[in-house]
Amino acid sequence: MSTQLKGPVATEIEDRLRAALSPEHLAVIDDSEKHRGHAGHDGSGESHFTVEIVSADFTGKNRVARQRLVNTALADLLREKVHALAIKARAPGE
Template sequence: MTQLETGPVAAEIERRLRAALSPESLAVIDDSAAHRGHAGHDARGESHFTVEIVAAAFAGESRVKRHRLVNAALAALLADRVHALVIQARAPGE
């Protein structure tokens, strides 16, 4: 994923997750268009995302701990800009 393929919020999500968790693979999917007219939709776009991430940091960790690691890396965005985040976090080999 490059800056040219994504909006600025998606690019920032990717940058923060790469810096915090050094993932082997990462996909940041903007689901915002599917939520137009719903509560939490932001007219600026980029308000709803799915993150698919595979990182060694998740090895041996519970699903809750994995989500907490992702949420911690994205805390400022979640507080201000991102309304909804679906997290699919796996360790390598899972």
């Protein structure tokens, strides 16, 4: 089994989403290196992320409502530390 090391921002994203949405599945992927030289990438890393999350909290909610739940849990991180966040949010069984 391999373990991917996470930086402090990725770890904070994971901790907050686990606390707020009790996901069945959660992957926080640091995409920062793919954006080297683009806006928001200052070379320090941990600026661009993809979140893949499956939570019962998303049941019956549309894509926008699901993204709002994620954005609310991460609000200050999105203002202060994260330049871009791609969200793949699903309810169990989807």
